[in-house]
Amino acid sequence: xxKIGLIINPIAGMGGSVGLKGTDGDIFKKAIxxxxxxxxxKRLSELLSNLxxxxxxxxxxxxxxxxxxxxxxxxxxxxxxxxIGNDTSAEDTKRIAKMMLEENIDLLIFCGGDGxxxxxxxxxxxxxxxxxxxxxxxxxxxxxxxxxxxAAEMVDAFVKGTDTQEKEVxxxxxxxxxxxILDSSLYGYLKVPNVKRLLQSGxxxxxxxxxxxxxxxxxxDHVIENMKNDILYLLGPGTxxxxxxxxxxxxxxxxxxxxxxxxxRVGEDLNExxxxxxxxxxxxxEIIVSPIGGQGFIFGRGNKQLTPKIISKVGKENIKIxxxxxxxxxxxxxxxDTGDIEVDNMLKGYTKVIIGYKEELxxxxxC
Amino acid sequence: xxxxxxxxxxxxxxxxxxxDPVKESIxxxxxxxxxxxxxxxxxxxxxxxxxxxxxxxLSSASDILIKEFIYxxxxxxxxxxxxxxxxxxxNTVQKTSSPLLKIRLREPExxxxxxxxGDEISKPTLIVFDNPNNPTGSLLLNKKDVKTVLxxxxxxxxxxxxxxxxxxxxxxxxxxxxxxxxxxRTLSKSFGLAGSGIGYILCGDVxxxxxxxxxxxxxxxxxxxAINALHNLDYMKKNIKEIEKEKKRIITSVSKMGITVFPSYxxxxxxxxxxxxxxxxLLKQGxxxxxxxxxxxxxxxxxxxxxEKENDYFISYLEQLTKS
Numbered sequence: 001x002x003k004i005g006l007i008i009n010p011i012a013g014m015g016g017s018v019g020l021k022g023t024d025g026d027i028f029k030k031a032i033x034x035x036x037x038x039x040x041x042k043r044l045s046e047l048l049s050n051l052x053x054x055x056x057x058x059x060x061x062x063x064x065x066x067x068x069x070x071x072x073x074x075x076x077x078x079x080x081x082x083x084i085g086n087d088t089s090a091e092d093t094k095r096i097a098k099m100m101l102e103e104n105i106d107l108l109i110f111c112g113g114d115g116x117x118x119x120x121x122x123x124x125x126x127x128x129x130x131x132x133x134x135x136x137x138x139x140x141x142x143x144x145x146x147x148x149x150x151a152a153e154m155v156d157a158f159v160k161g162t163d164t165q166e167k168e169v170x171x172x173x174x175x176x177x178x179x180x181i182l183d184s185s186l187y188g189y190l191k192v193p194n195v196k197r198l199l200q201s202g203x204x205x206x207x208x209x210x211x212x213x214x215x216x217x218x219x220x221d222h223v224i225e226n227m228k229n230d231i232l233y234l235l236g237p238g239t240x241x242x243x244x245x246x247x248x249x250x251x252x253x254x255x256x257x258x259x260x261x262x263x264x265r266v267g268e269d270l271n272e273x274x275x276x277x278x279x280x281x282x283x284x285x286e287i288i289v290s291p292i293g294g295q296g297f298i299f300g301r302g303n304k305q306l307t308p309k310i311i312s313k314v315g316k317e318n319i320k321i322x323x324x325x326x327x328x329x330x331x332x333x334x335x336x337d338t339g340d341i342e343v344d345n346m347l348k349g350y351t352k353v354i355i356g357y358k359e360e361l362x363x364x365x366x367c
Numbered sequence: 368x369x370x371x372x373x374x375x376x377x378x379x380x381x382x383x384x385x386x387d388p389v390k391e392s393i394x395x396x397x398x399x400x401x402x403x404x405x406x407x408x409x410x411x412x413x414x415x416x417x418x419x420x421x422x423x424x425l426s427s428a429s430d431i432l433i434k435e436f437i438y439x440x441x442x443x444x445x446x447x448x449x450x451x452x453x454x455x456x457x458n459t460v461q462k463t464s465s466p467l468l469k470i471r472l473r474e475p476e477x478x479x480x481x482x483x484x485g486d487e488i489s490k491p492t493l494i495v496f497d498n499p500n501n502p503t504g505s506l507l508l509n510k511k512d513v514k515t516v517l518x519x520x521x522x523x524x525x526x527x528x529x530x531x532x533x534x535x536x537x538x539x540x541x542x543x544x545x546x547x548x549x550x551x552r553t554l555s556k557s558f559g560l561a562g563s564g565i566g567y568i569l570c571g572d573v574x575x576x577x578x579x580x581x582x583x584x585x586x587x588x589x590x591x592x593a594i595n596a597l598h599n600l601d602y603m604k605k606n607i608k609e610i611e612k613e614k615k616r617i618i619t620s621v622s623k624m625g626i627t628v629f630p631s632y633x634x635x636x637x638x639x640x641x642x643x644x645x646x647x648x649l650l651k652q653g654x655x656x657x658x659x660x661x662x663x664x665x666x667x668x669x670x671x672x673x674x675e676k677e678n679d680y681f682i683s684y685l686e687q688l689t690k691s
Contacts, residue, residue: 150643195644195665330664332473350483352468359461361450362483363471 002107002159003058005100005128006044006078007120009112010065010088012136013039040111043135043148044070047109050152053159060105062096090119097123107158107193109151111135117143117169121188129164129191131155140301143167143190158193165194165212165326166239168292170302186237186255186292186302215324216243218357223288223322224248229262232282234275234314236289236303240322244288257305272307279313286318287311291327291334298365299347300337308340316346321353328355333364369653370680372671375501375635377559378610379674382602385595389563392591400587408565408590411597416539416552418569426583429529429553429566434459436549436568437495439577440523441465444491447484451662453501453527460495474639475629477505481512488519497527499534502659502669504631506536513538517545523574525549532557532607534632539569546571556634558596558603563589610634610672617672620682624689635671642666642688652684 048071051057059078061067066088068080081103082096093116100108101124108128110120113136120130133151134144145151158164171187210218220243227233235241237255245252250265252258259267259278267278279285287310292302298321299306311319321334336347352360380386405425413420426432433455437446441463448456450469460467470483477500488494494516500507508526516522528550531537541548549570555561565585568578596603617636618628627639637659642648644665646658657669670681 146643153644328471329662332471355469356467358464358466359469360467361469361471362487364473 001056001058003060003103003105004155005060005081005097005103005105005108006067006071007062007093007096007100007108007110008040008044008065008067008070008133009093009110009116009119009135010038010040012112012116013043038065040135041065041070043133044111045074046148047111047133047152047155048074048076050149052152052156056159057155060100060103062092066092066096090115093119094123100124101127107131107155109133109155113139114141114170114172117141117190118171118187121169121190124190126166126189126191129158129193131158131192132190140172140184140295141168141170141187143169143192145192154193154195157195162193162195163211164191166190167192168238168302170292184292184301185304188255189239212324212326215326215356216240217247218359219322219324219354220244220247222354222357222359223320228284231284231286232259232261232266232278234259234267234270234278234285234287234306234310236287236306238290238292238302240290240324240327241288244322255302257303271305272310275305275310279310284318285314286320287314288320288322290322291331296331296334298334298336300335300339304339308338308343311338311343312346319347319351321351323353323355325355325359325361328353328361328363331363333366335366368680369655370673370677371655372673372677372681373655373657373669374561375556375633375657375669375671376561377556377606377634378672378677379559379606381559381592381596382599384599384602385592388595389588389592392588395587398587400585400590404587404590404594405585408585408594408597411594412567415597415600416569418539418542422542422569422571422575424568424570424575424578425585426566426568427585427589428555428564429527429551430455431583432551432566432568433495433525433527435578435581436525436551437463437493440493440525444493444523445487447487447492447494449479449496449500449507451500451502451659452495453497453529454662456495456497456527465493472500472503472505472507474503475627477503477507477629479507479512480509481515485515488516488522491521493523493525495525495527497529498536498538499530499632501529501633502635502657502662502667503629503637504633504635504669505629506534506632510538513541517541517548520547523547523549525551527551529553529556530633532603533610533634536632542569542571546573549574554593554596557607558593559606560589560592560596563592565589565593613672613675613678617670617678617682621685624686626685626689635669638668638670640666640668640685640689645688648688649681649684654681654684656681 060081061071061078063080071078082099084092108130111133131151131154132144133148166189169187170184172184223244235258242252253269256269289298291298336344347365351365355361409420409423437459445466446460447468450471496507498507526538549568551568553566622628629637645668659667659669
């Protein structure tokens, strides 16, 4: 029997139908005035009706409209946890998620958008795996399942005993988003169940993939083997890049830009100004980045500190891209959105991505 | 009901003209395969491919030849392959210590152009491409690019033409001018001899010399099956016609469901269904299709053309899944 926490953000997604691009802050009140209807109950119901292992689940559910109202009408074993008022907020999500953590849940299901994902990350971090049901207006974080049915499959896979993998939570600036500007940064990581692939008895079995963690170590080995002492390396955010500094026994700002030279960290959580100062000091510079988010952006999502000016100065030939084979499998191409169309065009074309030790993939960068 | 549409096999056994002699050959199973029979088979392959006998290397199954080829030529070379490609190629190159460069194929064409890797072949390189490609069913290459690559003496080029009889596109004519080219084929697909497992490489003398010492014993029933298959090419041509007819029918039905079907020059079809973990869902109904989630994603499937009845069953259940 698995103890599974369940929280829904009842106002998530309501801004979408009335064109408000999100419900962060007080915007949701405006959405209600404009006639927006709750969408998360329907999304949660869809997930629940597609679960196959109902007998093996005990739900610990947030009260009222944050979960219990929907679960009550279904045939599930459950208890409610926590209290809420008439209006719910991010604080409710965080508080109840923490209470569920204290009750030692095995998995947490949540319905919402990027904002809810950030709240869940704040509350539980990587301590427990989650299944994220997409119900928001903004869902740029790769932590989300494709749809409620796919989320149900993830829950079933978890109940049957699958492993987990880390996925990104992005922070999208909602004010900018309303103005048509996608301003994002990498906020953190959550663990999600890895839906097991069928292993067929075939003439030649599929190669069982190495784990993402093993793959990252291989990538780090390859990068380190090719590092030179006279080069300054600007390291972008993310766990794939962090694996490089981990192998070098150096600290790394997970969500920011650090610089290393000759096996020493010479810059920490740098902004544009800090990076430009280093560029004046070092003649040879390389940028090492990994695609962020589900769409494969290597610049413009989560690493805005690497501005068009910096990218132009370093040059396309000095940009190294690293990504796990599993991540690249889902990406038909890479993308850039630096904010400067000329720089985007300069980056366009075929490029190599380091996907393992002595293993590279030729793929295309599109704008 | 249990149907197997996952291994790109021919859906029916070969005719009596092939089966009967194979049955008879079992009587002599206590003996090694007579050399005269092996030579007869090489002669028939030579007639079939229009390649001289001394340019043919025989083996039990083309898989062994592909593996041996990669191990023989990987040393001190980087390797270039397509991504995705025949899984045996990927698994084998990853066991070598050579630097590996994969070229991502993009839908819907799933093609490779010289522009993608032309700059990479200035150093010693082994290229292994399957043409048509498995699992996409596409023709990866164009003749102009292949010629340009082969003119580069740094390159050793192996082309897997397992599905040549379906695509009717071959690079055999290039063997005369390019000693750095080898082509591997099989009788497992259009000839319907998967269980017999005879494969061959066509190549020039320089490559063939590397194979000296690799004497692979060919099972006598397999040799007899291959000899009789090559004496009866009409059945193979009939097989292809039947597959093409069924392929067309499946494509028409499946396309109507809103599923993306990619052009295929083989006896299988790659489909993008929009349904996650589709392989497992079909399996619940006893339908085995090839799981390509490791190479593409879990919404894609590679489906072998089966019998009319099998294909109907597959189509009807797939339709149910798209509606649910």
